[in-house]
Amino acid sequence: MKRFILLAVATVFFAFQIAVATAAAIELDEDIRTVPLNEQGQTTVLSLEQVKQGKRLFNDSCAQCHEGGRTKTNPNVNLSTVTLSGAEPPRDNLAALVDYIKNPTTYDGEIEIYELHPSTRSSDLFPEMRNLTEEDLESIAGHILLEQKIRGIRWGGGKVYN
Template identity: 55%
Template sequence: MLKKAVFLSLITNILLTSILLNPVQALELDEATRTVTLKDSGETVVLTPEQVIRGKRLFNNVCAQCHNGGITKTNPNIGLDPESLSLATPSLNNINGLVDYMKSPTSYDGESSIAELHPSIESAEIFPKMRNLTDEDLFAMAGHILVQPKIVSEKWGGGKIYY
């Protein structure tokens, strides 16, 4: 019985330590990794470690159900990988493009609104998780999407073979 209690205590300590130290990983990301494209013009911005942490937390809470690992469960041919984002119309491989998309999503070709199908600020009455998100939240989530390929490379958006 004592062995079991010690074992459970040890496991609990390991899990708590890994959970509590997880945000430190964002602090360890260098400036180059935290630098992402802001606009289509190529202008860049360096995310703060806090934005990286916040973006990951928000993405996991709001988006990961359908986009775990950068895939798109409803359309496996289009993920959140850099190539797919750059080929969208308008381009989504920058913070402003992703924020605009999260506010009012359109089809991949940009021809029609998909706000009734995809969570967005525009459709927050249908998708409650979007209701209280601020522009800063959307910025952080977009930053997370753009930083992930630098951290996990081809795994981000790589599909079933990785996740």
């Protein structure tokens, strides 16, 4: 009898978890999923599939150095939109972030750092970048821009907020 009760409680618990996880995905309405596309001010709406794919790819390829939007190697440069907009060239839109993932430069844009920072250009040095398609790069960039909208100051804000 005791096993039956524990089984029933576990079933209810897991059913509740599924319902909560589904509700979280629904909360990402079109307004939240709208991110800047380019420097000309155009926007794009990320699909729910892009959101899911972007999070997975970011966690697989980027999170070891950029967990929570921080940059472990340089805490002064994080992935918040404020910081990204201050870069040269600005990296606060989807196209600019995709370009950066292909050809990374220092924050001031002066020096190429593809041998130090994972990029599709240096996939021989960084195997996690080898199989990323253009759509994958757009999903990763979309995730970076979306997280700022979802997590606010906690995205890139350091250990205090995570």
